[in-house]
Amino acid sequence: MAKKLMKGNEAIAAAAISAGATHFFGYPITPQSELIEYMARELPKAGGCFLQAESEVAASYMVYGAGGAGARVITSTSSPGLALKQEGLTYMISAGIPCVVVNISRGGPGLGNILPAQSDYFMCTRGGGNGDYYHPCFAPASVQECVDLVRHAFDVADKYRMPVLVLGDGMTGQMMEPCEIPPRQEVKADKPWAADGNHVARGEHNRINAMDLQADVLEAKNEDIQRRLKEIAETEVMYETVDVEDADIVFVAYGTSSRAVKNVLSKAKAEGLKMGLIRPISLWPFPTEAFDKIKKDCKAVIAVEQSCGQMVEDVRLAVLGRWPVEFYGRSGGNPIIPDDVLKMAKDILGGK
Amino acid sequence: MLEQVIVAGFGGQGVLRIGQMITYAGFAEGKEVTWAPSYGPEMRGGTANCSCVISDEPIGTPVLMEANSIIVMNLPSLHKFEPVVIEGGKLFINSSIIKEKATRTDISVFYIEASDIAAEAGNALGANMVMLGAYVAATGIVQLETLYDLVKQTFTGSKAKFVDSNIECIKAGAEAIKALV
Numbered sequence: 001m002a003k004k005l006m007k008g009n010e011a012i013a014a015a016a017i018s019a020g021a022t023h024f025f026g027y028p029i030t031p032q033s034e035l036i037e038y039m040a041r042e043l044p045k046a047g048g049c050f051l052q053a054e055s056e057v058a059a060s061y062m063v064y065g066a067g068g069a070g071a072r073v074i075t076s077t078s079s080p081g082l083a084l085k086q087e088g089l090t091y092m093i094s095a096g097i098p099c100v101v102v103n104i105s106r107g108g109p110g111l112g113n114i115l116p117a118q119s120d121y122f123m124c125t126r127g128g129g130n131g132d133y134y135h136p137c138f139a140p141a142s143v144q145e146c147v148d149l150v151r152h153a154f155d156v157a158d159k160y161r162m163p164v165l166v167l168g169d170g171m172t173g174q175m176m177e178p179c180e181i182p183p184r185q186e187v188k189a190d191k192p193w194a195a196d197g198n199h200v201a202r203g204e205h206n207r208i209n210a211m212d213l214q215a216d217v218l219e220a221k222n223e224d225i226q227r228r229l230k231e232i233a234e235t236e237v238m239y240e241t242v243d244v245e246d247a248d249i250v251f252v253a254y255g256t257s258s259r260a261v262k263n264v265l266s267k268a269k270a271e272g273l274k275m276g277l278i279r280p281i282s283l284w285p286f287p288t289e290a291f292d293k294i295k296k297d298c299k300a301v302i303a304v305e306q307s308c309g310q311m312v313e314d315v316r317l318a319v320l321g322r323w324p325v326e327f328y329g330r331s332g333g334n335p336i337i338p339d340d341v342l343k344m345a346k347d348i349l350g351g352k
Numbered sequence: 353m354l355e356q357v358i359v360a361g362f363g364g365q366g367v368l369r370i371g372q373m374i375t376y377a378g379f380a381e382g383k384e385v386t387w388a389p390s391y392g393p394e395m396r397g398g399t400a401n402c403s404c405v406i407s408d409e410p411i412g413t414p415v416l417m418e419a420n421s422i423i424v425m426n427l428p429s430l431h432k433f434e435p436v437v438i439e440g441g442k443l444f445i446n447s448s449i450i451k452e453k454a455t456r457t458d459i460s461v462f463y464i465e466a467s468d469i470a471a472e473a474g475n476a477l478g479a480n481m482v483m484l485g486a487y488v489a490a491t492g493i494v495q496l497e498t499l500y501d502l503v504k505q506t507f508t509g510s511k512a513k514f515v516d517s518n519i520e521c522i523k524a525g526a527e528a529i530k531a532l533v
Contacts, residue, residue: 005379005387175414176372176387178379256413263412335415 003180008143009034009173011181012102012166013042015147016074019154020187021100022048023073025062027055029081030114031170032104036076046184056081060088067097068208070194072154072187076102078170079120080111082128089163090129093225094210096193098157100150102166104173107333115333116170116256121310124167125284132222134229136236137165137283139254143177149281151182156236158189160228167283169306170333171256232285239287240279247276249345250294250323252315253304253336254280260336261304267342275345283311288318300348302326304341306334324348353383353408355493356416359483360401360433361425361446366480370423371402373484376502377494378406386414399428406493421491423483425466427452444487446479462490462532469524475514478521485525490533496526 006014013035016024024039036052043050049066053059059075066073077085082103092099105120107113127133136156140146146168153164195206212218242265244250249268253261258279268275278290294301301323303312312327319325326348328341357374361367368389375387383406390401403416422437423444424430430450437443439458448467464486470478481503488496500519507514 003379005376005385171388171415174389176375177414178385256415259411259413260415261412266412335417336413337417338413339417 003178005176006143006179007034007174007176008140008146008168009104010038011143011146011179012076012150012168012173013038014181015150016100016154017042017046017048018182018184019072019151020185021072021074021154023063023066023071024048024050024075025053025059025066025073026075026077027053027059027081029078031106031116031173032076032078032102035102035104035173056084057087060085061091063099063101064088064092064095064097067092067099068095068195070189070191070196072158072189074100074102074154076104078103079105079108079117082120082123086123086129089135090127090131090133091210092163093127093129093133093135094131094221095208096161097163097208098161099163100153100157100166101163102150103168105167105169107331113333114170116172116306116335117331117333118169118255118257118306119308119310119331120167121283121305121307124165125286125314133225134284135163135165136160136232136285137167138238138281139167139283140172140281141255141258141279143172143175144179145281146172147179147181154187156232158191160232161193162228167255169256236282237285237287237289238281239290240277240281241290241293242277242279243274244276244278244290244293245295247274247294248299248349249273249275250278250298250301251275251304251341251345252278252280252301252311254283254311257304257306257336260338261341263338264341264345267338268345273346273349280311286314286318291318291322294323298323300324300326300345302328302341302345302348304328304336306330306336353406355406355421355491356419357404357406357421357423357487358401358416358419358433358436359404359423359425360399360429363398363400365425366477367400367423367425368402370480370484370487371404373499373502374406374487374494375404377488377498378404380498380502381494383407384409384411386411388414399426401429401433421487423487424450425479425483426450430454442490444483444490446483448479462486462529464525464528466525469528470521473517473520473524475517475521478518481518481521482525482528485522486529487525488522489526489529496522
């Protein structure tokens with residue numbers, strides 16, 4: 001299988017088709033429009049259903065319907081669009097519907113702008129709708145990882161019967177890198193719960209439902225959701241570490257920001273400074289265990305984000321007071337400046 | 353080898369295409385590559401730029417704060433990106449359109465009358481290919497032959513008639529560099 005150069009947006013769409021997705025519902029929004037454009041062109045060729053909804057809210061309920069009937073289904077959007085989809089997401093959590101939701105995030109709050117930003121971390125990792133829940137959230141840092149994580153997200157969604165989020169940003173979506181798309185697989189996942197008319201005897205039926213008026217029934221549903229979340233937290237953690245064990249400064253960064261931090265690490269190494277990186281790939285569940293690799297006399301853990309400080313809260317929870325936690329962030333769509341990050345780290349090492 | 357290049361100009365001048373051709377060529381020659389466009393509410397006549405990285409090593413950020421080489425196709429881009437070239441780097445100016453001179457003395461500056469050269473080569477819209485040829489000839493980042501192959505792969509079917517004129521533009525850009533050095 002040959003590698004080819006693709007934009008992240010196109011690669012995500014191609015990966016979804018290769019993963020056996022049969023349905024896409026969405027509404028165009030910059031900077032993810034190449035994704036929906038690719039789907040409109042290519043998914044029907046693979047025998048799938050592409051449908052542009054009248055709004056993000058409608059798209060999320062089309063996903064609910066297709067997923068409830070057992071289809072491999074995906075939707076994609078960018079930040080303000082995901083805010084609109086949160087209602088459908090919490091309903092799908094309640095109803096136990098697997099699906100993949102892609103957020104190619106942009107500057108916020110509000111309509112914000114169309115530049116790359118990482119200010120949707122809270123919305124994507126905390127369960128952005130009402131009720132008690134999280135859902136898995138994976139953050140690719142390269143175009144190849146977009147492919148790998150989207151394919152993985154479908155399997156995780158099916159396994160735990162819940163929406164799985166893939167969080168990139170405008171840069172992940174727009175940049176072009178080499179990647180390899182595996183051939184399309186036709187998936188025959190066993191979904192005995194699905195409302196597809198095939199799984200129950202005549203006179204019975206599968207219910208796909210997001211409302212439970214009896215307290216005990218709803219509590220039992222919540223306990224089932226929490227049981228699945230606990231299993232996910234124990235088994236679906238993903239992260240990368242670079243030179244963490246020996247580092248005097250450990251950065252924590254995901255997605256696009258982690259790429260800038262890798263430039264910082266090269267510069268630091270050239271100057272003989274010991275710095276490392278923890279790159280969360282699963283943002284929820286957060287890779288708390290990675291922090292146990294940090295040496296006792298490490299001077300600081302620095303969260304680097306294209307936001308005003310969101311993931312840094314998870315970093316503090318993972319650090320639990322063992323090392324000082326600092327934060328470097330840009331917002332408004334501005335990029336991380338590697339030289340500024342390096343200077344901040346050197347100032348800390350110098351006792352400033 | 354680590355080459356970081358920014359290409360900038362008006363939307364519609366084909367600056368993103370120059371960057372893509374450099375990236376595709378690096379990829380075809382087995383190097384690590386990234387291409388990242390500036391991404392705003394861009395339109396024909398507005399400004400556009402892209403960053404490309406070609407490297408033997410895995411690439412960190414695709415967003416460039418500094419560059420070994422800059423290719424500028426209009427005056428605002430010269431003003432914006434001249435300070436971004438690293439010391440000893442290269443600046444390629446389309447002097448058919450940009451009448452100002454560069455002010456830096458610690459970099460190599462190449463003035464290419466790209467629009468005129470393209471018109472002479474029979475392809476008035478090929479100024480971007482002239483700049484591409486000049487850039488590749490001056491830096492040697494990829495082989496000119498790789499670019500010719502890419503042009504042949506890019507223009508197929510009803511567009512195959514554009515192959516020769518685009519290759520001519522690339523060659524003319526490379527010749528213009530020979531005349532300068």
